[in-house]
Amino acid sequence: EVQLVESGGGLVQPGRSLRLSCTASGFTFGDYAMSWVRQAPGKGLEWVGFIRSKGYGGTTEYAASVKGRFTISRDDSKSIAYLQMNSLKTEDTAVYYCTRAPYTVVAGTHYYYYMDVWGKGTTVTVSS
Amino acid sequence: EIVMTQSPATLSVSPGERATLSCRASQSVSSNLAWYQQKPGQAPRLLMYGASTRGTGIPARFSGSGSGTEFTLTISSLQSEDFAVYYCQQYNNWPQTFGQGTKVEIK
Helix, strand or coil: CCEEEEECCEEECCCCCEEEEEEEECCCHHHCEEEEEEECCCCCEEEEEEECCHHHCCCEEECCCCCCCEEEEEECCCCEEEEEECCCCHHHCEEEEEEEECEEEECCCEEEECCCEECCCEEEEECC | CCCEEEECCEEEECCCCCEEEEEEECCCCCCCEEEEEECCCCCCEEEEECCCEECCCCCCCEEEEEECCEEEEEECCCCHHHCCEEEEEECCCCCCEECCCEEEEEC
16 A cells, blocks of 8 residues: 655744654655645645655755755655755644655656645644 | 636535536646645545546546646536545646635535
8 A cells, every 4th residue: 555654743943943754655665756745724735845756866846935944855765755844933834744746748858746645744833 | 936726715516416616827837737635634635637637546527627727627426525625736837836725515
């Protein structure tokens, strides 16, 4: 069974750091890009960031709201994706979801990544 | 960034009826549009990608259409388990962006 399990959430003070983990099972983790999405209490979904597979450079993309503060990385040997969150703000309070991101290819050169498997999420509360 | 606008915000439908949800992009996203379903207290689930391709295990009563800037998700005959919030998302450009969601509720 394909599964993603997030961990590492909790209560943290503004300005502090937190690292979330996403442990994958049931598929070849290294073959896939991964994304993070968050949902503030009572709000809609917000895309946070993305990391390509090592085979496609392992490069990252971020939402403007987190760029420079959040970093996504991966450890393919452990099948884990990470979301390092620094300089946390109260507005970062949310449930954070990890997703698997397969792609479709157009013209052999353009890759488009959607999100087909989601974890159950981990809650991050930023408050003093 | 591309702004995704969903309408209506809330759709009241009786079980067995057809539901039509709309999603508009502020600029063309080609067919790189996905739909997700979210029930209270649960993670979202992929319904549709490529605007019209159903995700794994998604029933045939769900269908998607559109390209460019206008997209539609249709549920042909609403079942009790279909009452939920539905989000569209474009993945044509970075940053990827979601619509604000359409809540489908029981009439």
